[in-house]
Amino acid sequence: MTSPETSPETSARPVDGGHTAVLTPVLTLDDVHVRYGGSHVLQGVTFEVPATGVTALLGRNGVGKTTTLKAVLGLAPRTGSIAVRGNPIETQATTRIVRDGIGYVPEDREVFAGLTVDENLRLVDPERGIEAPIVRDLFPDLIARRAQRAGTLSGGQQQMVSLARVLLRDNTVLLIDEPTKGLAPKLVTEVADVLAEVARMTPILLVEQNLALVRRIADTVVVLDAGRVVHRGRADALVADAELTRGLLGVSMRREGAA
Amino acid sequence: MTSPAQSGVNPDATTEARLRASSVSRASTAAAGAARPASAALTPEASGSVPSPSATATSAPTSSTRAQALARAALPLAVLMVLAYLPYVPTELPGILPGRVNGPGSLQLLATCLVMGGIALSYDVLFGRTGLLSFGHALFVAAGSYLLTISLSTWSLPLPVAVLLALAITGVLAVVVGGIALRVGGIAFAMVTLAFAQAASIVVLRNPGGVTGGEEGLTLEREALPSLLVGVANAPYRYWLALAFVTVAWLVVSLLVRSRAGHAMAAVRENETRASVLGLGTYRVKLLAIVIGSLLGCLGGIVHALVLGGSNPHLTTSEFTLALLVMVVLGGAGSTWGALIGGFLYAYADARLVEVSGSSLLESLPHTIGQVLSQPLFILGIIFIVVVYFAPSGLTGLGGRLIRKGRST
Amino acid sequence: MSDFVLLATTGLALGALYFLAASGLSLIYGLMGVLNFAHGAFMMVGAYAGWLTMTDLPPSLSVGVRLLVAAVVAVALGAAVGVVVEVVLIRPLYRHHIQQVLVTVGLSLASVAAAQGIWGADPRPVEKPDWMSGTTSLLGARLPTDRFVYVVAALAVLAGLLALLRLTRLGLIIRAGVENRTMVQALGIDVQRTFTIVFAIGGAAAALAGILYAQYAGSVSPAQGGSLLIFAFIVVVIGGMGSIVGTAVAAVAVGLVQQLANYYAASGVGDLSVVLLLALVLLLRPTSLKGATA
Numbered sequence: 001m002t003s004p005e006t007s008p009e010t011s012a013r014p015v016d017g018g019h020t021a022v023l024t025p026v027l028t029l030d031d032v033h034v035r036y037g038g039s040h041v042l043q044g045v046t047f048e049v050p051a052t053g054v055t056a057l058l059g060r061n062g063v064g065k066t067t068t069l070k071a072v073l074g075l076a077p078r079t080g081s082i083a084v085r086g087n088p089i090e091t092q093a094t095t096r097i098v099r100d101g102i103g104y105v106p107e108d109r110e111v112f113a114g115l116t117v118d119e120n121l122r123l124v125d126p127e128r129g130i131e132a133p134i135v136r137d138l139f140p141d142l143i144a145r146r147a148q149r150a151g152t153l154s155g156g157q158q159q160m161v162s163l164a165r166v167l168l169r170d171n172t173v174l175l176i177d178e179p180t181k182g183l184a185p186k187l188v189t190e191v192a193d194v195l196a197e198v199a200r201m202t203p204i205l206l207v208e209q210n211l212a213l214v215r216r217i218a219d220t221v222v223v224l225d226a227g228r229v230v231h232r233g234r235a236d237a238l239v240a241d242a243e244l245t246r247g248l249l250g251v252s253m254r255r256e257g258a259a
Numbered sequence: 260m261t262s263p264a265q266s267g268v269n270p271d272a273t274t275e276a277r278l279r280a281s282s283v284s285r286a287s288t289a290a291a292g293a294a295r296p297a298s299a300a301l302t303p304e305a306s307g308s309v310p311s312p313s314a315t316a317t318s319a320p321t322s323s324t325r326a327q328a329l330a331r332a333a334l335p336l337a338v339l340m341v342l343a344y345l346p347y348v349p350t351e352l353p354g355i356l357p358g359r360v361n362g363p364g365s366l367q368l369l370a371t372c373l374v375m376g377g378i379a380l381s382y383d384v385l386f387g388r389t390g391l392l393s394f395g396h397a398l399f400v401a402a403g404s405y406l407l408t409i410s411l412s413t414w415s416l417p418l419p420v421a422v423l424l425a426l427a428i429t430g431v432l433a434v435v436v437g438g439i440a441l442r443v444g445g446i447a448f449a450m451v452t453l454a455f456a457q458a459a460s461i462v463v464l465r466n467p468g469g470v471t472g473g474e475e476g477l478t479l480e481r482e483a484l485p486s487l488l489v490g491v492a493n494a495p496y497r498y499w500l501a502l503a504f505v506t507v508a509w510l511v512v513s514l515l516v517r518s519r520a521g522h523a524m525a526a527v528r529e530n531e532t533r534a535s536v537l538g539l540g541t542y543r544v545k546l547l548a549i550v551i552g553s554l555l556g557c558l559g560g561i562v563h564a565l566v567l568g569g570s571n572p573h574l575t576t577s578e579f580t581l582a583l584l585v586m587v588v589l590g591g592a593g594s595t596w597g598a599l600i601g602g603f604l605y606a607y608a609d610a611r612l613v614e615v616s617g618s619s620l621l622e623s624l625p626h627t628i629g630q631v632l633s634q635p636l637f638i639l640g641i642i643f644i645v646v647v648y649f650a651p652s653g654l655t656g657l658g659g660r661l662i663r664k665g666r667s668t
Numbered sequence: 669m670s671d672f673v674l675l676a677t678t679g680l681a682l683g684a685l686y687f688l689a690a691s692g693l694s695l696i697y698g699l700m701g702v703l704n705f706a707h708g709a710f711m712m713v714g715a716y717a718g719w720l721t722m723t724d725l726p727p728s729l730s731v732g733v734r735l736l737v738a739a740v741v742a743v744a745l746g747a748a749v750g751v752v753v754e755v756v757l758i759r760p761l762y763r764h765h766i767q768q769v770l771v772t773v774g775l776s777l778a779s780v781a782a783a784q785g786i787w788g789a790d791p792r793p794v795e796k797p798d799w800m801s802g803t804t805s806l807l808g809a810r811l812p813t814d815r816f817v818y819v820v821a822a823l824a825v826l827a828g829l830l831a832l833l834r835l836t837r838l839g840l841i842i843r844a845g846v847e848n849r850t851m852v853q854a855l856g857i858d859v860q861r862t863f864t865i866v867f868a869i870g871g872a873a874a875a876l877a878g879i880l881y882a883q884y885a886g887s888v889s890p891a892q893g894g895s896l897l898i899f900a901f902i903v904v905v906i907g908g909m910g911s912i913v914g915t916a917v918a919a920v921a922v923g924l925v926q927q928l929a930n931y932y933a934a935s936g937v938g939d940l941s942v943v944l945l946l947a948l949v950l951l952l953r954p955t956s957l958k959g960a961t962a
Binding site: 123 | 840851855857860
């Protein structure tokens with residue numbers, strides 16, 4: 001709540017061309033804390049995710065980006081208030097939260113390696129699995145590999161499985177953690193295309209290190225440092241300001257890479 | 260299961276500083292709790308580098324904290340003196356002790372309870388201090404007991420040599436078993452240590468070459484012992500021996516938890532991943548804990564054999580290891596008083612609850628319920644479950660909470 | 669040769685009993701990370717429920733029929749006890765793995781003591797159907813028929829579990845949960861219910877192991893479950909924790925090694941060789957053990 005805001009103009013503002021009216025944020029975090037044993041990982045994180053487009057959650061390594069996503073999902077012990085479209089979820093169990101419309105694509109994909117592609121999808125959608133229309137539209141390459149064990153897929157293919165199984169559900173908002181980590185440039189582009197496509201229907205909170213990708217698909221940015229929000233603003237403004245970028249994100253951010 | 264903390268915490272300078280700071284505060288509380296005036300000398304690098312409030316408090320104690328520390332030092336010493344004086348107390352405590360306090364029956368019971376307290380303390384080095392859920396600690400206690408009796412009878416060694424031999428063999432055993440079992444972590448470690456202890460139990464029960472005495476156990480060779488430890492009349496000396504063992508165990512554990520190794524063990528217990536990130540060789544730390552705990556346990560086994568006049572195969576069973584776990588958790592894991600009191604009370608309850616079974620209270624109950632309640636392990640098992648649920652820090656933790664509550668109101 | 673066939677069959681039969689005891693343990697550990705010491709109590713429940721049912725049924729019924737009814741009662745009771753233990757004792761301690769183990773330790777101590785109080789510590793003889801006491805000739809050896817009963821029962825349970833795991837939605841969730849429980853929840857799937865079902869399955873299989881082991885030993889005693897449990901633990905560790913096929917292979921290996929070493933080396937060596945086998949497996953392939961950091 002007290003974190004410095006370099007540009008306080010975001011949240012309630014239409015971000016994708018102005019054809020939407022002023023919308024209430026889809027996800028609100030207010031003074032969220034996470035403590036693990038002796039360490040205080042999130043120290044009062046407050047921000048909102050607008051109801052449209054991609055919101056990028058940025059920051060150096062270890063500032064609490066992944067923990068923020070896990071706090072929303074109830075996978076990390078959290079205090080403070082978290083609300084989806086105004087409904088508080090901070091006391092609910094993970095399963096409930098996800099069923100109520102928060103889709104999660106974790107860091108490192110976390111597909112079930114011993115299960116086939118189809119089985120990975122059928123966990124979420126027992127009826128259709130690989131036959132769901134969204135797979136045909138967005139991930140046609142997976143259909144030929146439906147009987148292959150997910151552990152034997154390439155990193156890019158695993159990412160597609162991880163994205164596809166979340167999209168089989170109707171989501172209010174998607175939390176996606178470093179989807180392009182460790183992927184070749186061509187695959188980064190493919191993932192970016194999918195994310196841009198998905199974002200037309202569902203708002204996304206995206207943790208991403210690749211600034212080029214952030215510039216291409218993100219509308220809003222939130223920057224964390226040492227467990228606190230230190231910047232909120234428009235993505236293009238941040239990326240255009242090299243000095244601000246370096247100051248907030250350091251040199252660890254990847255500027256290279258296709259998107 | 261990887262802890263979710265990993266993603267949020269990085270091995271950078273700030274984390275390390277935080278961890279060091281926390282280890283300083285741990286050191287200071289441990290020092291205060293164990294009645295040493297200052298811990299600064301024991302953790303020079305930590306207290307030197309990070310100025311945390313607790314570190315300053317310990318390096319420059321005010322007169323009131325010094326007085327408190329002295330008061331805390333006085334408690335264990337006072338307890339020790341009272342216990343040492345018991346063989347001169349002729350009072351009868353009906354219902355609590357069999358006969359006079361200084362009678363042989365009472366002293367034998369108290370000595371057994373003290374030995375169990377010390378053995379529980381040795382197990383707590385693994386479980387409470389390092390977070391190792393070992394189900395094989397009975398192996399080392401039994402090794403001490405049986406190696407002593409076998410050395411004295413079969414191999415006809417003199418007592419000091421027998422003691423040293425028992426310690427040496429147990430040390431080697433601890434390195435081998437620990438070294439193998441530590442190749443897996445967590446719950447799997449528990450299962451593997453259980454299997455090794457079971458192997459030892461099988462060997463003892465099969466009685467190879469008539470050495471272990473099988474189910475009968477093995478009686479101590481009386482001729483090999485100093486006359487002070489033999490006979491009903493010398494019960495006070497065996498009692499003092501047990502008290503000496505507990506004192507040694509107490510001192511070793513108190514010094515250990517304040518040493519560098521002790522801090523490393525605490526770090527492994529709190530968060531093994533982070534401890535390894537900080538460059539602590541967690542494998543070696545855990546192995547060290549196993550070896551120290553096992554040697555103390557071996558010593559406990561030796562004293563147990565001397566106090567009870569022989570080795571009992573019950574010491575080798577998995578049931579005994581589980582009993583150790585129950586003792587430590589009952590009393591309060593990771594606390595010197597807790598483990599000690601837990602072991603003492605468990606042994607006491609185990610011995611005295613049998614007497615209760617003949618009491619009129621049980622006879623008024625329906626037959627079956629009375630029979631069930633007459634089983635000490637039934638009652639202890641249920642108490643144990645209740646403690647795990649409602650007093651996770653054990654009886655001493657519960658007591659501490661109640662005392663603090665009483666003070667604040 | 670006939671000695672070997674007899675030993676191998678007995679080893680196989682023992683392996684079958686170990687598998688029955690270990691399968692539930694392995695699934696429970698793999699899915700929930702719970703080391704269930706109360707599994708020995710589940711076996712004891714099966715053994716005593718079977719014994720009591722057999723003595724309470726009218727003696728006009730043949731022993732075989734009574735044994736069959738007793739097995740059904742034991743399995744049902746085992747499943748029920750599994751559900752109660754999971755819901756009442758395990759679930760409130762969710763995510764506290766050490767406390768969960770401690771609670772099951774307390775339960776195992778208390779239940780064995782209770783059985784001792786009620787029925788005494790000494791073994792009580794159990795009736796065995798005549799046809800199971802007889803022998804069958806195979807490959808020149810006269811083999812006790814009951815051995816085949818244990819193997820057939822274990823094969824049936826193995827087939828049933830594999831069908832459950834491979835063909836049903838519940839099985840899909842269990843397989844996914846054994847791999848990564850947290851992610852299953854993060855996909856919005858309720859694993860809590862699965863935990864209860866797995867405990868019921870484990871309890872039922874353990875109860876079956878209990879009643880069959882009582883047949884094998886010819887008696888019931890409170891300590892039986894505990895001694896079977898230790899070998900079940902070893903089987904679970906060797907088998908790779910959470911893998912049913914691995915558990916089956918390990919159970920057969922442990923049963924065979926134990927029998928053969930006991931006969932060809934010396935009595936008692938078999939049990940030690942099993943522990944040696946465990947040590948070897950740990951030294952040679954520690955990384956394949958799931959839960960190494962659990």
